[in-house]
Amino acid sequence: MAKGKVVLKLDDDISTDIIYPGRYMATVLPTETPQFAFADDAEFNQALNEKQFAAGSFIVAGDNFGCGSSREQAASCIKGYNLIVVARNFARIFLQNSINVGLQMIICPGIEAEEGDELEVRDDKVWNLTSGRSFAIEPLPKARQAIIDAGGLIPFARQLLLERGAKPV
């Protein structure tokens, strides 16, 4: 399973305006959104664009990560760098968007980690290798896991469409 460094530590109630500022919303394609990830945090945005972080690095956040707007760019821009988001919990639309676009996110109600800590995801837990502590992962409902297992909502919906014929039943 995944192992990597915490590259960004965030507080509670991180809004999609912080993750993907509204002024970049005219950019929609998942291939183009990563350049504006966390654009108002110039330093972190620059580090992302310079590809300073290995795929599988972690963003750690508190409660209600991704609150606010339904903009899917907020999920696709993080997905573009293959970062993993670990939060105490997520706002509803962001959670579903992450599942749909294939952004790896982990609900970990007790997570404690700081920037630079090494994390590993193993045995339904997030292990903080730096502090030596582990924190239980809250599993996703089966129906949502099925979308992740299919590789996101596009292949999942494509399969359903083919099963059901051109028109819905």
Next chain:
Amino acid sequence: MGMTYVQKLIARACGMTAVETGDVLELPVHLAMSHENAALVINQFNEIYRDTGREAQVWDPDRIAIIFDHRVPAESAKTATNHKKTRGFVTQQGIQKFHDVRGDVGGICHQILPENGYVRPGQVLVGTDSHTTTHGALGAFAFGIGATEMAAVWALGSILNVEVPGTIKVVVNGEFPDGVYAKDLILHLVGLLTAEGANFRVIEFHGDTIRNLPTSSRLVLCNMSVEAGATGGVVPPDEETRRYLRDEAGVQDELDLFAPDADAVYDRVVEIDAAQLEPQIACPHTVDNVKPIGEVKGKKVDQIVVGSCTNGRLDDIEIVARTLKGKHVAEGTRMLVFPASWRIYSDALNAGYLGDLIAAGAVVCNPGCGPCLGIHQGALGDNETALATTNRNFKGRMGNPGAEVFLCSPMVAATSALTGVISDPREVN
């Protein structure tokens, strides 16, 4: 076991006799709304059909609404090109509920849907906008979704994997004191519940105060329910719902008005005495950072913004125009007014409100979302302060992470425009 309003709505939509909180269901969709992000939905929709050997055809063009409102008229070549692509798709698919950049039919999606009679009690209504919760004011189960989710709705006609939400019952009784409005009630409630207090739940509004509110005010309550994290806000439909749909939205067909069961089980019940409320201010940088106005008054304001899907309706503009008539916006303060639709703009023009606002020094802009989320006009300078009737005050929301946004009612905005500082209407007017 009794069902709450939305549980009952879901059961009816699925042809089931009962559902329980936590059940995971595929819901048929009665109306699917998108705005500029239709450009992304179209892309994802075409992806779903890729290599299927089938023609990409939406399940029902009459159940799709597309409204341009976030960047109108287009502020950049990129937006203009997105608009153009979307127009092409609308024509190709035969989508009739399309509201282009036009003075006769245009406006903000969350006003266009109600005023054109697209929203009905009992509907499952999804929109690629978090403030889709607005339409619960007319008895729909209305909630925001992402663009890829919407692409699947366009293909399948249903929304997958909806967990039946639990419900928080909010009972409001008593009369608002002078200077207090629906906006103060919802700001107070968001402060009480916190930004995540209603996550994955629906807020169901009850009580004499709610029954006596016009639809325009109920729209404010349901609009901002999402700021407490709620999946939806809902006012069980009543005679006011019927009046609005018949008289203001021109709906002729039969209406399905129903109520939650008397023995419905709620996750939580919150009771509020409207008579005890004061004007409320949401302070930077979260919407749940709500304080009574007394704790914030006197704060210098650089820009006042009146409008948005929350408070850009005719009664809002009327309050502001009446307060400013014959007076002037304070020196050193800018005031922008964005009506929620062109119908409202025209009505406000005919009633003389826009003339009064302009004479007072306000800048009346075309209907749209722009300044609320800092994407089209009205951006803030470094270290500036805005006071707005909009719905969010997140860091960077109005286009500048170095600025601060305070949220308030139209009455507080108007009063503060006269003084140039956050001012209590009960003391000034």
